[in-house]
Amino acid sequence: MSIVKKLAGQTATYGLSTILVKFINYVLTIYLTRVLTDAQYGVQSYYYAFIPFGLTVLTMGLETGYFRFVGKAEGAEGRNALFNTIMTTVSAAAVLFFVAVLLLLDPIYAYTSSLGAGSRPIILMSGALIAVDAVSAIPYAKLRAENKVRRFVVTKVANVVINVGLCLFFYSVLPNVKNLPVFDRMWIEGFGVGYIFVANLVASLATIAMLVPQMRSYRPVIDRRLLGALLVFSAPLLVSGLSGTANEFIDRQLLAALLPPEVNMSSVGIYSGVMKIAALMYLFIQMYRFAAEPLFLANVKKEDFKTANAEAMKFFIIASVAIFLVITLYIDLFQYFIGPDFRVGIRIVPVLLLSNMMIGIYVNMSFWYKVTDRTVFAVIISAAGLVVTIGLNLLLIPRMGYEGSAWARLGCESAMVVLSYALNQRYYPIRYDLRSAVFYMAAGGAIYGLSVAVSPDNTALRLAFNSLLMAAFLWLFLRKERIDAAALVKNIVNKIKRRR
Numbered sequence: 001m002s003i004v005k006k007l008a009g010q011t012a013t014y015g016l017s018t019i020l021v022k023f024i025n026y027v028l029t030i031y032l033t034r035v036l037t038d039a040q041y042g043v044q045s046y047y048y049a050f051i052p053f054g055l056t057v058l059t060m061g062l063e064t065g066y067f068r069f070v071g072k073a074e075g076a077e078g079r080n081a082l083f084n085t086i087m088t089t090v091s092a093a094a095v096l097f098f099v100a101v102l103l104l105l106d107p108i109y110a111y112t113s114s115l116g117a118g119s120r121p122i123i124l125m126s127g128a129l130i131a132v133d134a135v136s137a138i139p140y141a142k143l144r145a146e147n148k149v150r151r152f153v154v155t156k157v158a159n160v161v162i163n164v165g166l167c168l169f170f171y172s173v174l175p176n177v178k179n180l181p182v183f184d185r186m187w188i189e190g191f192g193v194g195y196i197f198v199a200n201l202v203a204s205l206a207t208i209a210m211l212v213p214q215m216r217s218y219r220p221v222i223d224r225r226l227l228g229a230l231l232v233f234s235a236p237l238l239v240s241g242l243s244g245t246a247n248e249f250i251d252r253q254l255l256a257a258l259l260p261p262e263v264n265m266s267s268v269g270i271y272s273g274v275m276k277i278a279a280l281m282y283l284f285i286q287m288y289r290f291a292a293e294p295l296f297l298a299n300v301k302k303e304d305f306k307t308a309n310a311e312a313m314k315f316f317i318i319a320s321v322a323i324f325l326v327i328t329l330y331i332d333l334f335q336y337f338i339g340p341d342f343r344v345g346i347r348i349v350p351v352l353l354l355s356n357m358m359i360g361i362y363v364n365m366s367f368w369y370k371v372t373d374r375t376v377f378a379v380i381i382s383a384a385g386l387v388v389t390i391g392l393n394l395l396l397i398p399r400m401g402y403e404g405s406a407w408a409r410l411g412c413e414s415a416m417v418v419l420s421y422a423l424n425q426r427y428y429p430i431r432y433d434l435r436s437a438v439f440y441m442a443a444g445g446a447i448y449g450l451s452v453a454v455s456p457d458n459t460a461l462r463l464a465f466n467s468l469l470m471a472a473f474l475w476l477f478l479r480k481e482r483i484d485a486a487a488l489v490k491n492i493v494n495k496i497k498r499r500r
Helices: 003-035 039-049 051-059 062-070 075-103 105-114 121-147 149-177 192-211 224-259 264-299 302-329 332-335 339-370 376-400 403-426 433-452 459-480 485-499
Strands: none
Touching: 003 039, 003 149, 003 264, 003 302, 003 332, 003 376, 039 224, 039 264, 039 339, 051 075, 051 121, 051 224, 051 433, 051 485, 062 075, 062 121, 075 105, 075 121, 075 224, 105 121, 121 192, 192 264, 224 264, 224 403, 264 302, 264 332, 264 339, 264 403, 302 332, 302 339, 302 433, 302 459, 332 339, 332 459, 339 376, 339 403, 376 403, 433 459
16 A cells, blocks of 8 residues: 555544534534623634643644654553653643643733733633643654554544533523523623633543543653653754744734734634634644544655655645645635624635635645654744744734735745745755646636636525536546546545445
């Protein structure tokens, strides 16, 4: 089996679980953007944007370090030592972090209150969420490395089901039964957005409980020599991770800080709501990363890496362009993922989709410096991206509001791709198929441009016309890659029959 076929199979495997989890989360988005105002949703999004920062600090790049070192570990004893060292380190960091949140509660509350988002309970629950999720990240890394997909899927789905179920209870059931015994203790007048954090925290604690079997062999000990080697490898990833996370989420903080108080949280809410549509592209990237990270870092021979990475990049771009077209050509349908008050921002979806595509390309490129242990390049690339992000947001937000943040995001991710490619060609040249990349991106752009230019006023006609355009892209792909569609379908049907 070729590396790309194996990668496609693992992407599909993780993809099924990720799609299921994200689908349930999308149900929650559909619900919350209808029961909350855009400003309330903005408060939730503002705090949630801090969580990835905290997780990046607390995990310290050790997830990737686990994948890199588990292949070198000597037997079960070596793997246990690796897991124990990482788990103990992250757990200790999580405890210290939450203590720091308790000590700094008042100044944090004062600052968030100046932005119209102050809430002591939400600050505390956000801190607890970061600590708990950081601890659970390491058992999840172990599950992925051991390819225990079933437990991975079950725990991920259970987490989201609990979260969504509790949100539905808090916002649709509890207000109607708040005067009944027991329920009256759960009801807090004016708590509003806080119930989202309660639901998420309960779900995260339940996840830790479900991951206990994965930690049966765990002992709270640290192999200092191993930890030193891990930190040497992972420290640049931590720094780059912070810059990368800032690139991804700092726009929410900048919107809140740079826009007038009367519109800042509603702008954050609309921007965050619309991003949920564009996140369908990010969903594919996440599926790909879950499969590619352990494959490229632990299971692919170094001499095969360049060919495999180049081939994977080509088909990643094809899939990304297809996703871009599906969402933009059928935006009349995808807009219903968010409530009516949020659809005013629908025009930035194509820009956000392109920025997510650039994220995926960068993710695929990033494996070259990880597999060669040159993770210092991650720092250089992500730091450059952060400079672009902050600069463009400071320039564009006062003039364009959340639309400026969307363009800043695209500028940042594009700059990171260009810099990563330049460094790759200088230090570890990989012959990416640039001709195919340009062809498919240009074809996708032309098809989208034609859709916008023609765009019949009637929704049914517009969708029918766009379906023809989507079919044209599929035909181009099949012809250029010389794929026999009939034979492919027949092969799939035969495989299904054999499984029966």
